[in-house]
Amino acid sequence: MKEKLVLIGNGMAGVRTLEELLLLAPEKYDITVFGAEPYGNYNRILLSPVLASEKTVDEITLNDEQWYIDQNITLHKGKNVTRINRAQRKVITGDDLETGYDRLVIATGSSPYIIPVPGHDLPGVITFRDIADVNAMLDAARQFSNAVVIGGGLLGLEAANGLMKQGMSVTVVHLLDSLMERQLDKPAATLLKTSLEQRGMHFLMEAQTKAILGDNRVKAVQFVDGSELPADLVIMAVGIRPNFELAKSAGLYCEHGIVVDDTMQTYDPRIYSIGECVQHRNKCYGLVAPLFEQAKVAANHLAHIGISRYEGSITSTKLKVTGIDLFSAGEFNETEGDEALVLQDPSQGTYKKLVIKDNKIKGAVLYGDTMDGTWYFQLMRDETDISDFRRTILFAQHDLGDAGHGDEKTRVMSLPDNAEICGCNGVCKGDIVNAISQKGLFTLDDVRAHTKASSSCGSCTGLVEALLAGTVGDGFDATPQKKSMCDCTTHAHDDVRKTLIEHNLKTIPEVMNFLEWKNPDGCNKCRPALNFYLVVAWPDKYADDYRSRFINERAHANIQKDGTYSVVPRIFGGETSAAQLKSLAEIAEKWDVPTVKFTGGQRIDMLGVKKEQLPGIWGDLSNAGFVSGHAYGKALRTVKTCVGSQWCRFGTQDSTSMGIRLEEMTWGSWMPHKVKLAVSGCPRNCAEATIKDLGVVAVDSGWEIHIGGNGGIKVRVTDFLIKVETMDDVLEYTAAFLQLYREQARYLERTAPWVERVGPHYIKEQLVDNTENRKVYAARFHKSQKYSQDDPWKQRAEGEDAHEFTPLKLIKEVA
Amino acid sequence: MSNWIEVCALEEIPPMGARVIEQMNCNIALFRTRGDQVFALNDRCPHKGGPLSQGIVFDTRVACPMHDWIIDLASGEACGPDNGCTNTYPVKIENGHVFITLTENATAAA
Numbered sequence: 028m029k030e031k032l033v034l035i036g037n038g039m040a041g042v043r044t045l046e047e048l049l050l051l052a053p054e055k056y057d058i059t060v061f062g063a064e065p066y067g068n069y070n071r072i073l074l075s076p077v078l079a080s081e082k083t084v085d086e087i088t089l090n091d092e093q094w095y096i097d098q099n100i101t102l103h104k105g106k107n108v109t110r111i112n113r114a115q116r117k118v119i120t121g122d123d124l125e126t127g128y129d130r131l132v133i134a135t136g137s138s139p140y141i142i143p144v145p146g147h148d149l150p151g152v153i154t155f156r157d158i159a160d161v162n163a164m165l166d167a168a169r170q171f172s173n174a175v176v177i178g179g180g181l182l183g184l185e186a187a188n189g190l191m192k193q194g195m196s197v198t199v200v201h202l203l204d205s206l207m208e209r210q211l212d213k214p215a216a217t218l219l220k221t222s223l224e225q226r227g228m229h230f231l232m233e234a235q236t237k238a239i240l241g242d243n244r245v246k247a248v249q250f251v252d253g254s255e256l257p258a259d260l261v262i263m264a265v266g267i268r269p270n271f272e273l274a275k276s277a278g279l280y281c282e283h284g285i286v287v288d289d290t291m292q293t294y295d296p297r298i299y300s301i302g303e304c305v306q307h308r309n310k311c312y313g314l315v316a317p318l319f320e321q322a323k324v325a326a327n328h329l330a331h332i333g334i335s336r337y338e339g340s341i342t343s344t345k346l347k348v349t350g351i352d353l354f355s356a357g358e359f360n361e362t363e364g365d366e367a368l369v370l371q372d373p374s375q376g377t378y379k380k381l382v383i384k385d386n387k388i389k390g391a392v393l394y395g396d397t398m399d400g401t402w403y404f405q406l407m408r409d410e411t412d413i414s415d416f417r418r419t420i421l422f423a424q425h426d427l428g429d430a431g432h433g434d435e436k437t438r439v440m441s442l443p444d445n446a447e448i449c450g451c452n453g454v455c456k457g458d459i460v461n462a463i464s465q466k467g468l469f470t471l472d473d474v475r476a477h478t479k480a481s482s483s484c485g486s487c488t489g490l491v492e493a494l495l496a497g498t499v500g501d502g503f504d505a506t507p508q509k510k511s512m513c514d515c516t517t518h519a520h521d522d523v524r525k526t527l528i529e530h531n532l533k534t535i536p537e538v539m540n541f542l543e544w545k546n547p548d549g550c551n552k553c554r555p556a557l558n559f560y561l562v563v564a565w566p567d568k569y570a571d572d573y574r575s576r577f578i579n580e581r582a583h584a585n586i587q588k589d590g591t592y593s594v595v596p597r598i599f600g601g602e603t604s605a606a607q608l609k610s611l612a613e614i615a616e617k618w619d620v621p622t623v624k625f626t627g628g629q630r631i632d633m634l635g636v637k638k639e640q641l642p643g644i645w646g647d648l649s650n651a652g653f654v655s656g657h658a659y660g661k662a663l664r665t666v667k668t669c670v671g672s673q674w675c676r677f678g679t680q681d682s683t684s685m686g687i688r689l690e691e692m693t694w695g696s697w698m699p700h701k702v703k704l705a706v707s708g709c710p711r712n713c714a715e716a717t718i719k720d721l722g723v724v725a726v727d728s729g730w731e732i733h734i735g736g737n738g739g740i741k742v743r744v745t746d747f748l749i750k751v752e753t754m755d756d757v758l759e760y761t762a763a764f765l766q767l768y769r770e771q772a773r774y775l776e777r778t779a780p781w782v783e784r785v786g787p788h789y790i791k792e793q794l795v796d797n798t799e800n801r802k803v804y805a806a807r808f809h810k811s812q813k814y815s816q817d818d819p820w821k822q823r824a825e826g827e828d829a830h831e832f833t834p835l836k837l838i839k840e841v842a
Numbered sequence: 843m844s845n846w847i848e849v850c851a852l853e854e855i856p857p858m859g860a861r862v863i864e865q866m867n868c869n870i871a872l873f874r875t876r877g878d879q880v881f882a883l884n885d886r887c888p889h890k891g892g893p894l895s896q897g898i899v900f901d902t903r904v905a906c907p908m909h910d911w912i913i914d915l916a917s918g919e920a921c922g923p924d925n926g927c928t929n930t931y932p933v934k935i936e937n938g939h940v941f942i943t944l945t946e947n948a949t950a951a952a
Contacts, residue, residue, distance in 0.1 A: 551898040551905035
């Protein structure tokens with residue numbers, strides 16, 4: 028028989044836990060849900076747009092009743108659980124319905140705090156928490172004209188904005204002298220107040236409520252100084268309190284909330300708790316992103332996987348008032364020892380402040396231009412050292428060499444529905460917005476799975492994130508997390524890699540076993556990554572797992588859209604000869620190659636070769652002296668050169684020879700992603716070395732080495748590493764840089780994002796400042812090359828992996 | 843009912859791998875899982891016709907090499923949220939030999 032799981036609280040945190048659980052263990056439990064509200068699960072954070080008539084209740088519904096039926100979940104809506112009998116393991120509702128449980132999840136959320144002043148219970152005094160409150164407000168707006176909102180925090184301002192949109196005259200009363208003091212510093216709060224005043228909102232600051240006046244219905248609000256404000260509707264929005272009375276009455280340990288450990292378990296091991304009602308490591312959360320993280324952890328333990336831990340969240344806030352962009356995270360008021368970077372442009376209504384300590388971001392407040400909020404938040408979470416770009420950090424991420432799509436959530440949101448967002452998959456803005464609102468998507472991964480937008484080259488990721496943020500508001504799970512490698516594991520790339528070295532794991536099954544992979548086969552995401560990490564860790568011992576290679580690396584050729592392959596022989600440094608060209612021409616003719624084309628990397632591409640022809644054509648190429656160009660691999664691709672001092676009247680050094688030596692040293696090496704090098708013979712840089720993974724530019728006195736460039740998806744100009752004197756120096760630095768990249772970048776991370784992530788100064792520290800270290804890395808690269816500079820084409824022409832290239836035939840028919 | 847046609851010995855298909863049977867109209871991909879189950883599907887992804895036989899095999903699924911659609915080997919169906927289905931063929935293994943019939947499974951007649 029299935030175990031019984033009961034969920035008290037049909038809100039976002041509780042139902043998210045069920046969704047996560049159903050993904051992990053769909054058949055494990057008989058599930059019963061109790062919800063006090065007479066609705067299915069809806070997106071509470073979108074109540075503000077409902078109040079502002081920008082959305083309907085249907086539009087913010089996450090799980091309708093059919094969902095519960097489809098999942099075989101018993102839903103008791105509109106029922107309050109009043110008691111938990113832990114000894115007999117059952118919950119009891121107000122109308123004496125008893126339900127037994129094996130596991131219980133308490134997700135009772137929070138309630139608005141009501142100031143206990145005289146008159147607080149008069150009709151017309153309400154809070155802003157659920158659909159009933161919104162309906163009461165909409166109702167009042169139709170009959171009355173004066174509203175007073177007590178509380179100038181996030182929720183109060185959103186309520187005030189909604190009521191104003193409904194035509195009421197609204198005054199916000201705030202106890203302190205600055206709005207949203209928990210999210211904003213004074214300058215930002217002043218900008219916000221001015222902007223809201225321009226829209227017609229009134230404010231009464233530093234005012235303490237003494238009483239609410241009225242007979243049958245509220246008439247006015249009275250303050251401590253004796254003044255009064257007329258009011259037909261009073262909204263109390265001064266804060267929330269975790270709902271833990273039920274848990275407490277059942278004898279569960281509570282302080283400010285229900286106390287849980289890192290597995291979201293309460294003091295009763297059969298009972299879990301998540302959401303706004305819990306207290307975890309002395310913190311209570313009232314935002315959605317942490318709740319979702321908690322839900323994931325609780326589901327993991329309910330499914331008996333038991334390896335996931337919640338370690339607390341750093342949160343960020345945005346205000347959901349249309350037309351006002353505001354972002355805040357971390358410690359935004361500087362204290363002693365902190366520095367504040369501030370950019371203020373009053374006429375444009377923008378304000379940006381970053382609080383910095385030891386070159387790391389501690390907090391951020393953005394007003395007017397919040398485009399870079401997610402980025403600052405990521406830098407803060409990752410504790411990235413910002414010294415490399417500190418001078419420009421306030422001027423937006425795209426000023427740091429991101430020449431992608433530029434700025435503005437607002438601009439993206441105001442695009443027409445048929446504007447193409449994802450150029451790879453042809454996905455328009457309307458498709459994305461519809462998928463987000465109709466399917467209730469919250470994360471970038473959700474949107475990628477459902478629409479394919481941003482799932483290919485990723486250059487539109489910023490735009491898709493902007494659409495997510497604009498469509499779901501705070502529901503957008505922008506919280507950067509340590510991402511797991513794939514759904515087969517909860518471990519992140521760097522952790523897996525560290526573990527396989529520390530514990531001496533030498534095969535993919537060993538790694539999966541040790542780290543308790545959920546799926547013994549892994550998947551098409553994790554297996555190629557593991558294979559690469561093992562290749563780098565154990566160059567002399569690891570036997571490459573052919574089945575974990577993407578087809579291009581398995582067949583050593585590039586698969587084309589019609590299933591044929593392309594063949595690109597290596598032409599060292601791009602320098603060829605008449606004899607070489609002649610033999611290529613003869614081979615292309617002999618095998619009837621449909622298309623022959625020059626590549627961008629100074630070599631020759633033969634396209635349209637059938638798979639079974641590959642070993643034959645490779646045999647001929649091998650006999651003519653060619654080796655594989657690895658144009659198909661996460662590997663060293665080309666070394667592009669200009670002619671240099673041998674011919675060019677401007678050339679300062681022999682760049683072609685340098686390129687050939689570099690390619691001879693590096694060919695055959697597997698990399699986290701493709702790697703392209705270039706050598707230019709003078710600063711005119713005809714080989715375009717400054718948009719390569721590693722570029723060498725000759726000057727009269729030696730060679731400049733540049734790193735981390737990219738000419739593709741997002742153009743990035745290289746960072747200058749060092750100037751050296753001799754060709755041998757260039758070779759040593761290149762070997763060391765490539766090995767550092769191989770050992771430390773994540774699989775499928777190109778040098779450009781890697782250099783940005785770790786910072787160019789880190790690479791200088793490792794390779795320039797520390798000579799010993801550089802020599803060690805270079806030596807490890809050369810050791811690895813001993814095992815990888817074995818031409819894969821020659822091996823296969825001689826019969827290796829023959830089954831890969833030979834189709835089967837039907838043998839005989841039997842009755 | 844159906845006519846079984848012998849194709850190859852089981853060990854001619856690499857575990858967690860595939861072989862291709864060339865056919866006039868549409869090639870057939872023959873997959874072998876780690877647990878030695880064998881599946882036969884049209885070698886065409888329902889998305890844009892990519893050759894499924896060239897994909898990475900895990901569990902009873904294959905990732906199409908073209909655009910990463912995941913196809914269930916037993917049903918031929920794309921795994922959600924993608925939608926689409928490729929034809930499957932009955933397979934049997936006898937004495938280490940693999941047989942298929944060229945009548946498409948009814949469930950996959952979409």
